[in-house]
Amino acid sequence: MLDLSENIKRVKERINKALERSGRSGDKVTLIAVTKYVSPHIIKEAANLGLRHFGENKVQEAIPKMEELPEGLYWHFIGHLQSNKVKYVLPRFYMIHSLDRFSLAKEINKRAQQKGEAVKALVQVNVAEEKSKYGLSLKETGVFIEEVTQKYPYIKIEGLMTMAPYVENPEEVRSVFRRLKDLSLSIKVGGVELKELSMGMTNDFEVAVEEGATMVRIGTAIFGDTD
Numbered sequence: 001m002l003d004l005s006e007n008i009k010r011v012k013e014r015i016n017k018a019l020e021r022s023g024r025s026g027d028k029v030t031l032i033a034v035t036k037y038v039s040p041h042i043i044k045e046a047a048n049l050g051l052r053h054f055g056e057n058k059v060q061e062a063i064p065k066m067e068e069l070p071e072g073l074y075w076h077f078i079g080h081l082q083s084n085k086v087k088y089v090l091p092r093f094y095m096i097h098s099l100d101r102f103s104l105a106k107e108i109n110k111r112a113q114q115k116g117e118a119v120k121a122l123v124q125v126n127v128a129e130e131k132s133k134y135g136l137s138l139k140e141t142g143v144f145i146e147e148v149t150q151k152y153p154y155i156k157i158e159g160l161m162t163m164a165p166y167v168e169n170p171e172e173v174r175s176v177f178r179r180l181k182d183l184s185l186s187i188k189v190g191g192v193e194l195k196e197l198s199m200g201m202t203n204d205f206e207v208a209v210e211e212g213a214t215m216v217r218i219g220t221a222i223f224g225d226t227d
């Protein structure tokens with residue numbers, strides 16, 4: 001049986017313990033509940049239990065669910081984003097975590113300008129350079145942020161996002177998180193503060209928090225194995 005309340009409580013405790021262990025007790029981590037494969041009535045229950053941030057990775061699947069849910073929730077777009085879907089994402093999502101190429105930046109900027117409001121985005125970095133994952137390399141990221149900031153005023157880059165390789169023992173991917181944090185500190189672009197680090201999923205979020213995550217994206221530990 002799914003015990004949402006217990007699952008959420010336990011995830012929050014684990015986040016807090018990881019913050020304490022790493023001397024970040026005063027810091028806040030945004031818990032993004034990833035709701036792909038989760039039905040609206042369960043999401044509603046999670047919202048009633050106090051969760052406010054939710055993550056979806058497919059626009060077409062997210063929209064009908066979002067329409068059944070109350071206002072006042074923050075939706076994060078965490079999946080690969082095709083340029084022709086930007087127009088559906090923009091009015092509904094609070095933040096895009098998967099900005100990974102100029103053509104996408106151009107489209108986001110264009111749509112945001114039409115709306116007259118800048119869009120919050122994180123730049124996705126493929127730290128481990130896995131073939132199966134999207135994202136810029138560590139090397140490309142600084143120049144990318146500089147150029148996007150210069151050319152696309154309707155995109156507000158607030159930080160970086162990564163997905164670590166799946167491993168049995170999350171200690172093996174500690175260096176992935178550390179390199180993302182180091183990268184965020186090393187990039188100096190006027191007007192940009194890379195304050196958000198979206199990193200850590202069910203399998204590795206405690207290590208990610210220890211290495212400086214400010215947002216974790218968690219599905220399975222909250223909703224169980226739903227696929």
Ligand SMILES: *Cc1c(COP(=O)(O)O)cnc(C)c1O
Pocket residue numbers: 034036057078079163201202203217218219220221
């Ligand atoms: C599915 C997904 C998650 C959550 O994964 P879990 O292992 O279920 O916690 C996080 N981030 C992204 C980008 C995802 O697609």
